[in-house]
Amino acid sequence: MDAITSVPVPQNEPVKSYAPGSAERESLQKRLAELQSERIELTTTIAGKQRMAGGERFDVVEPHNHAHVLGTCAHATNDDVADAVRAAKDAAAEWSATPFDERAAVMLRAADLLSGPWRDTINAATMLGQSKSVHQAEIEAACELIDFLRFNVHYARRILAEQPNSVPGEWNRMEYRPLDGFVTAITPFNFTAIAANLPTAPALMGNTVVWKPTPSQQFAAHFTMRLLEAAGLPPGVINMVTGDGRAVSEVALTDPDLAGLHFTGSAGTFRKLWKTVGDNIDTYRTYPRIVGETGGKDFVVAHPSADPAPITTALVRGAFEYQGQKCSAASRAYLPRSLWESGLREELVEATRSISYGDISDFSHFGGAVIDSRAFAKHKAALDRAAAEPALEILAGGGYDDSVGYFVEPTVLVGTDPQDEVFTTEYFGPILAVHVYDDSRYSEILETVDTTSPYALTGAVFATDRSAIEQAHHKLRHAAGNFYVNDKPTGSIVARQPFGGGRASGTNDKAGSMFNIQRWTSPRAVKETFDAPTHHTYPHQD
Numbered sequence: 132m133d134a135i136t137s138v139p140v141p142q143n144e145p146v147k148s149y150a151p152g153s154a155e156r157e158s159l160q161k162r163l164a165e166l167q168s169e170r171i172e173l174t175t176t177i178a179g180k181q182r183m184a185g186g187e188r189f190d191v192v193e194p195h196n197h198a199h200v201l202g203t204c205a206h207a208t209n210d211d212v213a214d215a216v217r218a219a220k221d222a223a224a225e226w227s228a229t230p231f232d233e234r235a236a237v238m239l240r241a242a243d244l245l246s247g248p249w250r251d252t253i254n255a256a257t258m259l260g261q262s263k264s265v266h267q268a269e270i271e272a273a274c275e276l277i278d279f280l281r282f283n284v285h286y287a288r289r290i291l292a293e294q295p296n297s298v299p300g301e302w303n304r305m306e307y308r309p310l311d312g313f314v315t316a317i318t319p320f321n322f323t324a325i326a327a328n329l330p331t332a333p334a335l336m337g338n339t340v341v342w343k344p345t346p347s348q349q350f351a352a353h354f355t356m357r358l359l360e361a362a363g364l365p366p367g368v369i370n371m372v373t374g375d376g377r378a379v380s381e382v383a384l385t386d387p388d389l390a391g392l393h394f395t396g397s398a399g400t401f402r403k404l405w406k407t408v409g410d411n412i413d414t415y416r417t418y419p420r421i422v423g424e425t426g427g428k429d430f431v432v433a434h435p436s437a438d439p440a441p442i443t444t445a446l447v448r449g450a451f452e453y454q455g456q457k458c459s460a461a462s463r464a465y466l467p468r469s470l471w472e473s474g475l476r477e478e479l480v481e482a483t484r485s486i487s488y489g490d491i492s493d494f495s496h497f498g499g500a501v502i503d504s505r506a507f508a509k510h511k512a513a514l515d516r517a518a519a520e521p522a523l524e525i526l527a528g529g530g531y532d533d534s535v536g537y538f539v540e541p542t543v544l545v546g547t548d549p550q551d552e553v554f555t556t557e558y559f560g561p562i563l564a565v566h567v568y569d570d571s572r573y574s575e576i577l578e579t580v581d582t583t584s585p586y587a588l589t590g591a592v593f594a595t596d597r598s599a600i601e602q603a604h605h606k607l608r609h610a611a612g613n614f615y616v617n618d619k620p621t622g623s624i625v626a627r628q629p630f631g632g633g634r635a636s637g638t639n640d641k642a643g644s645m646f647n648i649q650r651w652t653s654p655r656a657v658k659e660t661f662d663a664p665t666h667h668t669y670p671h672q673d
């Protein structure tokens with residue numbers, strides 16, 4: 132079609148409530164029961180064909196009821212990944228030649244399907260496989276993913292419209308090519324939306340992709356792949372391989388045609404993958420683009436002028452929603468003694484103790500279990516250490532039980548030493564460390580916030596005094612890529628709070644923004660001259 136089209140103007144997807152008696156609640160509960168009654172094969176999808184990976188098999192279970200198996204999966208072998216890479220390369224020419232509007236239509240259709248008939252499936256799979264409450268699943272697996280798919284099209288269209296100047300006698304154009312090779316997307320367990328955005332953003336820009344979800348998110352990833360197929364994604368454009376990723380490192384990341392790595396996960400894994408790319412730098416045809424968003428040790432700092440009521444809500448929601456397993460989770464708080472001793476301490480304890488974690492198919496629970504036995508063991512060790520450490524007080528919670536599911540209680544630790552590991556280490560669980568400071572030390576505490584952790588992902592300041600807010604803005608300029616004033620540090624929304632952090636938290640390419648999308652294109656500047664010179668000398672020579 133020869134036309135300069137405009138794309139639909141996106142709006143953020145409205146969040147459904149799933150309140151008792153609502154039609155959406157009944158429909159979702161039915162789908163939860165259906166998925167729980169099945170046990171599916173969690174296959175790879177290579178060149179549009181599903182097959183079990185060739186490596187060792189493993190079960191994918193419900194974290195809140197680990198005896199319940201949702202599906203069987205297997206680790207991809209080097210041969211599986213080699214096939215996926217070949218499929219991505221084979222599909223590249225046709226997909227990159229497919230007009231942008233056709234590629235965009237696939238993503239827009241996926242968004243509409245997810246907003247409608249696929250919503251229950253993706254939400255239910257996320258709830259069961261990742262132990263999310265209905266609200267936590269709805270805000271991301273449905274709404275954030277729909278937003279990514281729609282807004283990315285909008286951002287891509289803006290990039291395409293970005294064209295150079297021309298002067299009489301010449302026409303300059305910018306062509307937005309995909310990268311010269313394939314992209315590998317390696318994705319985390321905690322957000323179905325992020326897992327889907329990492330392969331679809333490069334695909335929208337004409338790239339073909341090898342996508343490796345993480346085993347504990349494979350259940351929702353499996354259905355995400357089916358959703359993309361239902362939306363018309365051609366075979367080979369996104370090739371999904373399963374398992375722990377070792378073969379992806381060995382085969383996809385070392386392939387000479389690797390043109391990009393789109394990663395979200397822990398800082399340790401990201402560094403390992405980057406080193407692999409660095410070690411192979413002499414072998415690639417291009418310099419692979421590396422985009423990686425990693426961990427956080429996200430802070431809340433309150434000034435003595437702060438209104439105390441919103442602080443408790445921000446801490447409890449920020450620290451304990453999705454069992455503290457958001458990269459943005461509030462995991463260290465710095466609170467002034469005056470507020471702490473005039474009721475904040477008791478309010479925080481009471482609110483924390485009121486939280487119930489349990490089987491997420493019972494909608495009365497605030498949350499579920501932590502993701503797996505490895506996470507459980509990490510949190511157990513941290514809580515055991517805290518119980519034995521004289522400089523720490525367990526103010527609320529501190530318990531754990533993995534007899535049925537991987538349950539860790541919402542926990543508040545109070546620490547007198549702001550350099551203790553509870554203020555520096557990302558546990559990625561429902562553990563909030565609090566340091567109480569003397570009111571007069573606000574400036575010093577900002578310095579502590581800035582220098583204590585290697586991460587710089589999210590953070591929040593609570594104050595009513597404008598100069599205290601301004602001071603935090605200035606002093607914490609590089610301490611968070613997403614900075615909140617009088618709000619919790621979690622819950623960014625596409626197009627409203629573009630997301631990503633600096634320092635050890637990642638490359639800060641801002642998922643869900645134009646900045647991320649532009650990393651997946653390799654522009655070509657084309658100059659066409661209409662009156663080409665016919666003599667090589669210049670006027671100063673006359």
Ligand SMILES: NC(=O)c1ccc[n+]([C@@H]2O[C@H](COP(=O)([O-])OP(=O)(O)OC[C@H]3O[C@@H](n4cnc5c(N)ncnc54)[C@H](O)[C@@H]3O)[C@@H](O)[C@H]2O)c1
Nearest residue numbers: 318319320344345375376380396397400424425426427458
């Ligand atoms: N900044 C953000 O936007 C953001 C968003 C979500 C999660 N996170 C971070 O992600 C982490 C939690 O996610 P996770 O536990 O899934 O992270 P992880 O680092 O354990 O795993 C991430 C991905 O890397 C894969 N992987 C691990 N080792 C590999 C290897 N050697 N070769 C190839 N692939 C390999 C995993 O299988 C998974 O797919 C936390 O640190 C969290 O803060 C960050």
Ligand SMILES: N[C@@H](CCC=O)C(=O)O
Nearest residue numbers: 457458459621622623630
């Ligand atoms: N964007 C999400 C966090 C994603 C990481 O886990 C938030 O802002 O809470």
